[in-house]
Every structure is written in C-alpha cells, then in structure tokens.
Amino acid sequence: MAAPAVKRKTDIGPPHYEKFLHPIIKENYGKWKYHEVVKAGVLVHVSETGAKIFSVRAASPRLLSSTTILLFCDLADKYSGGYLRFTSRNNVEFMLDNEANIDPLINELKQNNIPVGGTKNTISNIVHTQGWVHCHSSATDASGLVKVIMDDLFEYFTEMTLPHKVKIAVACCLNMCGAVHCSDIAILGVHRRPPKIEHKNLKNMCEIPSTVASCPTAAIRPTYVDGKPSVTIDEDRCMFCGNCFSVCPAMPIADPLNDGVSIWVGGKVSNARTQPTFTKLAIPYLPNNPPRWTEVTCAVKKIVTLYAQDAQKYERVGEWIERIGWPRFFELTGFEFTKEHIDDFKHAGLTYRRTTQMKF
Amino acid sequence: MAAPAVKRKTDIGPPHYEKFLHPIIKENYGKWKYHEVVKAGVLVHVSETGAKIFSVRAASPRLLSSTTILLFCDLADKYSGGYLRFTSRNNVEFMLDNEANIDPLINELKQNNIPVGGTKNTISNIVHTQGWVHCHSSATDASGLVKVIMDDLFEYFTEMTLPHKVKIAVACCLNMCGAVHCSDIAILGVHRRPPKIEHKNLKNMCEIPSTVASCPTAAIRPTYVDGKPSVTIDEDRCMFCGNCFSVCPAMPIADPLNDGVSIWVGGKVSNARTQPTFTKLAIPYLPNNPPRWTEVTCAVKKIVTLYAQDAQKYERVGEWIERIGWPRFFELTGFEFTKEHIDDFKHAGLTYRRTTQMKF
C-alpha cells in the first residue's frame, strides 16, 4: 500500500508577478508620472519616460465561468498583448499600449454584454460575498443583490456624473466578508430571530465552552436538556449576530420568514480629506424579496439620487451627510428614524449628541 | 421629656432672587442688548432702554472668612447700592450704576489685596474642591494648588493678553467635584497604590456586596480573613480610583509617599465653535510638593506660555492642540509621552489613531 515517498512540491507560493507584467509596465515600473481619464472606463498613465499605457476597465459579476475567463484571455491576446489584471473591486482591466485598440476592445466587450466604466466619479463594481451561492451563514444572496442594484444604477457605472466615487458593498451576514463596515453604501444580510438549538446534536458537534464564549452579549449559557449537556439562549439578549452558529453548527439561525437586509451609509476607507470611517445604519430592515429585491433597489437609488443632487464635488456620501447633518438626511430620504438607529452596543454613549450644536 | 410639637419651618426653599437684584437689573431684566469690556475685570451691559450696569469682577480664594464676606458687604454698600453677586467660578461681582465708582472700588479692593480681572481672554479663577481642608478622599490639597498656580499666572488674570479664555480646574481626587474633566487645563489629585484593607473593621463598617460592586475594574472580591468576612483586592487590576473607599471607610487609600497630581489639558464646556470635550492627559504624575508644588506650577506655566505664543485668536487650549496635533504638543512642551497616556479603559480603542493622516 505504502507508495514510495514522492517529493511533493509544496510551499512554492504564487508565481512571481513580474511574469505577468506588460512590457510597457515592466519598463516603466515605478516611473509613472501622472494619469488622465480618457473617458469613462479608460485611464491613461504617462511615464517619466513619456511612455503611455491605456487601461480599459470592464465590469464583471465576479462569479465567472471559465468560459468568460477564456473570453477575457482571447480579448487580451487580441488587444493587450495577452496581459490583463483584475481590480480590488473585481473589475477586469486590459492594459493597451496602442490607443487605437481602445474602441475596438470596448466594442467587442459590449457585444459580449460587458460594459466599460467604473473610473473616477462613478459607481464602480460592488464588493460582495457568497450568499446563497456558497455560504451556510447567509441571510440573503449577495450576487443577486449586486445584479439588481447595478442594473438599477447602471448609468452611474458608465457615466462619470456623480460628485465623487461611490463605493457600494454587499455582505450576506454579519461576518461582513468584504467592506460593508466602511463603504459609502452597504447592504447587509440580517437575521432577526435567535438560533434554534438542535439539542440532540449539540454535544456531538460543538464544544460547549467555546459556544458559550462566542456570544458577544453573553446570551448563551450552558444547560442540560433531556439529561444531555447543551446550551440555552436568553432571547432578550440575542441580537442575531450568528457568531454562535459559526462556532457551533447545531445552532442554525436562518429563518426565511424573518431574514432580510439592512442598509448602511457614509463609510469610507481612503484617508483623503476625512479619516476612514464606519458605515452607519440607514434602514434597519427590508424584506428578502428575490429575485429583484425592489425595496432595496429603491432605497439605494434614493440615496444615490439625493447624493447626486445635493453633494459638493469631491464629497463622498458620508462627507455629504456630515455636512448636511443626519437629521436632514432622514428628512430628505424619508427613511424612518427608529430606536434601532440608536446604538446600544459597547461604545453607544459616544454616539449620543453631546452638544447643543444643532440645525433647526 | 416630650416637648409640645412646635410647627417647624421646613422646605421653604431659598429666598426669591428678585429681592437681591439691583434696581437697574430688575428694570432691565431680559432687556440687555449688548455688553462691552471696559477694561480687565470691568464689564458694561447696555439695555435696550439705554440703561447701563457696570460689573466689577474681583478675585476670591473661595474659602472665605466671614470677615472678608463682611468686607464685601461694606464695599457693596459703599459702591454698588448694597448689591453683589458671585460668579460660577467663585469670583465676586459688584454691579454699579455709577461709572465713577469703578476706580474707587477697584482701589479699595486692591488695598485689601483683592485683584480685579478675570474677564474675556484672561485666566479667571480656578474652579476647585476641598482637599486637605475638608475631605477624607483627597490625594492633594486644592486650595494650596489654586493659590500657587494663580500666584504664578497672576498677570493673566489682571491683563487680557491671551488668545482666548483659559479655564483651569483643580480636583483633589478622581471624584472630580468640579470641572476637571472638561477644562482647558486641569490638575487632578491621584493615588498610586491600592487601598489598604482594614480587615478588622470591614465587616462592621461596610456592606460587602456594595463594596465589591463599587470597583470599576472588578478588582475587589469577597473573602474571609481570620475567619471574618472581608474583601481582597487584585492589585494588578486596581487603578487607584478610590471608589471603594467612598463606599467603604475600611479601605483607606491615602498614601503620602505616592499620592500626587496629574495634569490634563484641552477640555471645554461651551458649544462655541467646537463641541464640548473632555480634558486629556498631559502629565500622569507629579509629586505632592507642598506648600508651593513647584513642579506643578512650572508645568502649568509652560502650557499657558506656549498657548499664549502659538494659539490663534479665539482658539481655546484644546482647539490649539487639535490644530497643531498632539505629537507637536508633546514636542513643544517637552512633556514625556508614556504608556500612561494611551487609554486602556472602556473606549480605549476609539482613541487610537485609525488613519494615516499625520504630520512629519
């Protein structure tokens, strides 16, 4: 049975990136002088040597078939010397040394229903997660939400008409595998009922101490059910985060009747002008209404439209809201301000208004 | 023994303030139009009716003998129609309807070693507490500190040369009976050793559960000593706040060898320009060095001098520091930045620098 030990290749790491750099990029690596936006989706970077590289940015649903990847490969061979890259927001970029290739590439992308855009003051691709496509933890689907929102905001991807960049993120549960906590607009899947405990399996599937420790609000306590060790949840202390389920599979939290999404606004990551900041609650709950989640797309569209009208140039969504004030944000959007909007976790007190400074 | 029940006068409340208002004030109550600063320590308020009232503000150590109060009474009779008031910072104010009385009053005050000042961009009186004069909880003396600091900063009380008002407070223990937590500069008495537990008396003098509950860091646990119920302190968790001593007299915390003062800066109360904000740590510990606490007066003088040089007009101490940045504040003052300056209580994380925005 024991086969002769073959030396297995491990820990070789990824290929060196240099292999994948367009010759112009390799030559001008670290020598870029400035860039310009040629048009929506097309950047040109100019080197100190005078060399230029044109980047064409195209949309992607991120969840890609090998077929589409191979299409990208063909396009790269045809227009960009066989070189391409993906962005931190999952768009695909073709780097061209020949300006004349730009429009033909864009046309061929369009023929394949792949729009070009996402540069500068646009809404670029939505950073998102697995959802019902692949994750046991999800309270909603991410890919579906991204699709319907981008359909709805499509012209903001292809046209650079906004006051500034708007970064949107979707995550399907409170684990927030993405950038939901620091985005201009974020859509977050939420549960609204405590996990249902499978007492029969619990002891076999889970460590009780770590299950108890997993709860941020100390809602879980050890107990015995039918003589078997298990846990119990103080429902009043549960805020449905699902962390116990991450730790213990015998505590499923999904509940089709009550799962849904919440909407958040005003976060950012860059250090430009204002400091990086968290996204804040706009709408605590909207129902899961697949396939097109109309309540969600309406709400997002409303925020974007108001931002487009009211914000100053170079003002991110959060900067705009800080300037006009949160009361005005709720007034303009018509979103209801509720008890849920008032923080009640650890640092809640620091979010209270501790000044008389107010607009009337 | 039982004397006939005499109807006792209770709950009558304080006298109505109207009795104590100067006639000009009564007539122009609520009708004041504007004020001007005649000179340091002298304000004139002008009514819509054209009436004027001149206020002369004089210093007070707050801890006053009846003799001095009676002197104030005589001066009031002589110059301000028998009317006087005290300010929220414990200065005394004489309200004059006759401008000609101002200088004679000031002269007579001066003859009695009572300076006039404290208006506008000065350092007014120091808000303070009991200290060794009257409190069991004190880690330092308040009256003494106020005296030596105001001696040292005297010209800032009598001359309006600062960029803006500087509000100083002194408190003799962490109970902070005053405004230490929101002052431009604050001096705070501190302990540096855990309470010594008087096990013999504890059970008689204190309730054990409330003693245990009194500790903000949960350092106190119930125990038995020599068969008697008492408490024990986990010294590593004690941060010397003295709250257990407030609750339980059998846990004295004073320790002459280690008690001393800390210095804090940059708080404010008004809503003008910036929001009210807490005072922040500048120097964690200086020794108690009575009677003149030279280390303390030097440190305070240094802060005030730098502020006077470097701040913009209408910038409070905290606004100045925020503008130049805390690193620069420590650089300019030469105060050492230590581990103690980094918060480690409940909201510590929120004080960390969560941005790359920095000056080099």
Next chain:
Amino acid sequence: MSDSKSPILDELEKGPWPSFVTEIKKAAEKSPMAQGLLEQLELSYKEKRTHWKHGGIVGVKGYGGGIIGRYSDASDKFPEVAHFHTVRVNQPSGWFYTADALRELMAIWEKHGSCLTNFHGSTGDTVFLGTKTSELEDIFTELSEKGWDLGGSGSDVRTPSCCVGPARCEFACYDTLSLTYDLTMSYQDELHRPFFPYKWKFKMAGCPNDCVASIARSDFSIIGTWKDAIQMDGEAVKEYVADANFNIQKFVVNKCPSKCISWDGKELEIDNKNCVRCMHCINVMPKALRPGKEKGATLLIGAKAPIVEGAQLASVLVPFMEMKPPYQELKDLLAAIWEFWDENGVARERIGECIQRVGLGNFVEQIGLKPIPQMVMQPRDNPYIFYEEYLEEE
C-alpha cells in the same frame, strides 16, 4: 516665623493671589474651630495627607441631606475640629445677594460655626464650612427664620444652579433664574429627602456658552437656544469691521463650525438654516449679532464625573422646548424620567449610566418620547441590532 503654628502654610500667604491661609487666620481670630483647622491643615501639609475621616450620618430633623458630616482622625491633637461638618445652604438663583442678607447669614455662622465659608460650593450651594453636631439644629432654625433653607446632598435632587442669565446677560434665551427658582421650590421634597438611586443635578444655562458648565456637570442640563435667524444689526457689523484690529474673516467667518457665515467685503451673510447655534459669531460681535427671537432651550441628560463608568457629557433629549412658567411640559417629562429611574435605576448609578446600561433607545421609548436623529451624532455603526419585530409561522 519660628513661633508660627503654621510655618508651612505661611508660605501660602505670599504672592499676589488672595490667600486662603489668610482667610483661615482671619476666621481663627473669631473661632477656635478655624484655629484647629489651621493647625490640622499644617499637619496635612507636613505629612502630605488628609486628616479627615469618612463622614458619618449627621443632619437636621426631617432632612435627609444638606449636611456633610466630617470628623478628624487627629482629634486628640485638634479637638476643636473633632467634628467639622459643612452646612449646604441653598443659594439664591444666580448667586445674587444684598449686603444685608449676607450679614444675616454671617451672623448666624459666626455664632455657631467656624466663620469659614465657601462662596460657593461646586454644585452651587452657599457652603458653611465646619461646625459641630450640637450646632446643627440651631443653625437650621435660625436660617429658616431668616428665610433660608438647606441644599441637597446624598441621593436626592441637588441644589439647582444657573448662570446670571437675563439678569445681566443679553444672550439669555430663557429665564434661567426663574426656572431655577421654580424647580427648586417644586422639588423641595426631592431635594431634602433622598430617595433616588443616586444624586440628581440640575443646571440651567441661558445659551450654548453654558457659563455654569451644565453639559459637563449636571444630570439634567437646560441650555437656552433659538430656532429662527440670528438677529443682525448691519450698521454695527460695519463698526466692527472698521476697527483695524478686527479681522472678520479670520475671527468670525473662518471659525464658524458649519461654514454658514460669509463676508464678501460688504455684507455679512448667515445661512441660518445651516447655523448650528454655536454662539461664536455672536460672542465675537455682541453689538451686531444676537440670538433669534424664537427662543427656548435644549434639554440634555446624563452628565457626570468619571466614577464609575467614566465621565459623561450630557446628551440631547429634547432639541427644543419653550421655557415658560409654569414649565409644565418640562415637569411632565421629569416625572416620566424619575418614574423610569425609580424602576430601572441601581443604587449609586447616575441616570447617565443607567441610560447607557438600558440603551438610549429603550429609555426614550419608555419615557414616551419618539426617537429622533437629533438625539445622536450619528446612527449606529455596528450591526448588533436587537430587532423587536418579527413574523411567526402561521
């Protein structure tokens, strides 16, 4: 100096600032208690420690507060201060007095106490500093004969205090003195008989300058403000600008926190919709600018010093309320809050801490207010929402 009983303290008679040591000595001329204090304090200065013990329960008949008991731990050496209690006398609103009234007070105090006072205590009381247990009843009786009463201490309403307000300040947006007097009289029982979970402090400031530091030091802070436009006198603006030392752009415009005031070289313009009523421009140009005409107050709750959960500034509960006698709306709100506190408060937990524990949202709901965005600087940023609504399988 060698035969002084207070060589260390004598050092504090030097220097230009009025000396508390001199005051103690002056009092000592009239009262042996003050002499005792001087000597005990000298010992404290020498040893660098207090010589006071924890206060026991001491008071006047029918009152649960108003007296702070204090005993010396060195009464063998300083028998005059074996007892050295303070009497908190409820000060008049705005700390206004007549010389005659003060003389009456001093007469009582010279007869029964140390001749030492604090004008005033940090909460606002007129503090008589140091007397014996045996004198307390007499002091109280004589005070009430002259129309004075005790202030608060312990777990009660503490003596309310206020800024000088409309008595002498053009910025006052409501009558701080009247409200202070009214609340003091309305809550005599709550002031004199501690039955709250902990202390409750009221402070009234006539405008956002907050000259009584109410936002930092009171469980309930009432700060004047206005809703409409800042009143402007264009001529007076010109006068300011004419002054060569006055730089309207630097001193006023650049410092406006909401960037809603602008100067084009001729006209000062205020975008009042975006003004946050910070007072700065008014403070700098009091002759030209005044608060609007639609006046009232912002109500804030929960300020306190650090013990136990860390210091808190007060936070907005009601953005704007008209402040007119008999202040019924305010009193109804207070009744609801105290009822909530009574049910939910824990001993030695201030209302601010209680609110943090139960959550501002729950608190607001339970006292019958609607949650509004003005209560917070920003909505929550963590997703830990205690959803209360949900559907059930049919």
Next chain:
Amino acid sequence: MSDSKSPILDELEKGPWPSFVTEIKKAAEKSPMAQGLLEQLELSYKEKRTHWKHGGIVGVKGYGGGIIGRYSDASDKFPEVAHFHTVRVNQPSGWFYTADALRELMAIWEKHGSCLTNFHGSTGDTVFLGTKTSELEDIFTELSEKGWDLGGSGSDVRTPSCCVGPARCEFACYDTLSLTYDLTMSYQDELHRPFFPYKWKFKMAGCPNDCVASIARSDFSIIGTWKDAIQMDGEAVKEYVADANFNIQKFVVNKCPSKCISWDGKELEIDNKNCVRCMHCINVMPKALRPGKEKGATLLIGAKAPIVEGAQLASVLVPFMEMKPPYQELKDLLAAIWEFWDENGVARERIGECIQRVGLGNFVEQIGLKPIPQMVMQPRDNPYIFYEEYLEEE
C-alpha cells in the same frame, strides 16, 4: 420559460449588468456541478434561505488551509453539489495575469471542478468555486506543477494582497507588489499551516488612498506615505487653473483637512510641515502635484469585521518606515508581534481585539516599541491610570 429549471433566477438574466446567472449557466454547459448549483440556488431563491451546511474539515495533504469545505443540505435533490468545496489559489501580486497563465488555470479547473470561479475572493485569492473532495489532491498537484500554490484559510496568515502600486500608479510610495510577494514567500509555513490564535490578514496599499481597503480589512496594513514636501509642478498648476470648470479654491484649498494649502490667485502654496498627507490635493491635480521623495510606509494594526467585539479600523503602530527589500525591520517587528500574540492571544480573538484587551500601551511595550503620540488621536481622557511606578517606605 416554463420549462426552465430556474424561472426565478432567469429574472436575473435581464438588465444591463453582466449576470452571474448567465455565468452559472455557461459553466453548467461544461459541468454538471454548475447545473446542480443553479438548481439548488433556484430553490434558495424560492425558499429565501441557504441550502449549504457548515463546512467540515477538508484539505490537501500537508496543508491546513486553502480549501473551504462545503456540503449541501439538499444533496438528495442536488447530488452534484453534495460536496462543493472552494479552492483558494494564491493570486499573483496586484492580480496581474497573462492570458496563457489563466488558460492553464482554467484547464485544471474545467477538468476537476464546477467551472465556476471568483475573480477574486474578498481577501484576494483566485477562488475556484465548487468541487468534490476526491478532486482536491489532483487539483493541488496540477496547480503546483504549473507554479501555483494555495492561499490561506483558518487561523493562519491569509493570502496577502496589494493595490496595483508602482506597476501602474504614480502615487505609489513603496513597491506594494514586491513586498506582497516577499511576505507571501517568507511566510509560506504560516500561510499553509494554521497555528495562530485566529486569522492574520496583510494588505499593502501604495498610498493613503488605500485602494485595497487595507485599513478596514487587514490585521496588518502597510500604507505608503512620505515625509518631505509634496512635489509641485507650477506650470501644471496653471494649466489646471486655466480650465474654466476647475475651481482650485473650492476643489482643493477648501477641502484640505489641515488647511495647509493656499492659493492667492497666482501661486499654490503648501505648508508641508502641517500637511497630513491625505492625498486629496494630489488626487485632484495629479499632473501638478506628487508625493514627496522621502518615501516609505505607515504600519497599522488590527482592522477587522464586527465579530465579536465590534468592527475596528487599523491603528497606527509605526508612523513611518522605509520599505526596501529585504524588509528586515518589518520582519523583526512581525516576529515580535507574533511572539506576543502567541503568548497572549485567545482562540478566535483577532490581534486587534487582543490589543484592546491588554491595552495598546502594554502591547507596544512588550513588542519593544516606544509609546509615541502618533499612535493615538488623543491621550486618555479618563483618569483610570494603572500606575506602575511607586515608592516604598524604607
């Protein structure tokens, strides 16, 4: 439409944005697993719930991470996705590829998996989405033959990722691609064999714009910056100003957070001592302004999503470090931090939470750094100081 197996999902093939449903269908043409996914997903859309179960432990020999196990709870209906594990392939720095390399990857995947991918996962990996346990070893072997390796998962170093940096960005203040590659190679063991208390994410951004969101999403965030003056090209400034649509005062000067840039109608002036390196002016006028010449990076620690103690942004650990191979200073620091974490960390506690628990001051001391004011926005405001020094009676 009536005979479609996915009538609900078909709705998501409408509209202008590229459709993931179309992608699944394309994959389904090649792989029955993808068809299974389509049908299970249709059921999820109908029932509004996931049909995935908790992942079990599954992986390739000698590796503790890189594979996310996933099983269907409806494998009776959809046997093709009974197993549906993902393979995290360590992407190349900056997500650069050649068409040929991608074709090699796709060949492996079409042979052994669902033909579905994520380009890329949120951490940065090239994600192969959905395969069976039996295929894992082959996938791994074929990947390594072509020069690829797995990424991280579990309590290990997660696949480091970086912005495009000097490869195509003029703002890059250090070589993000080189550092990412270097760290990835240096920590292969830490990446493939989980032995930390919890996950550890590295992200490298070339400048404070932070185009990989490192400050929000990485336990260790390395963000380029500079120390000296912003480089300015006066002629280019004039070009911008000449543009009628460009308002230098509004777009640049008024938006500078430290008010250190000014325009007098002729010259743009930057008070570099007070510049906080926010990038805004440079972003708006990339032809005229560039980061300084003395370049390096700010090191920040502790960012994470909300679970358990609430989300954290990374905080400054080292304000400025030169970033030059072999990055020894950085690696020494990492060694010290991991040693600390090893000793002090608790299972499932990220480094950011660990630091909050022990205190940033203690952490800094223990890893051998000096506390400096740049580490905080402000010094403490509460007086709860754990003094460590004291005197003892002799």
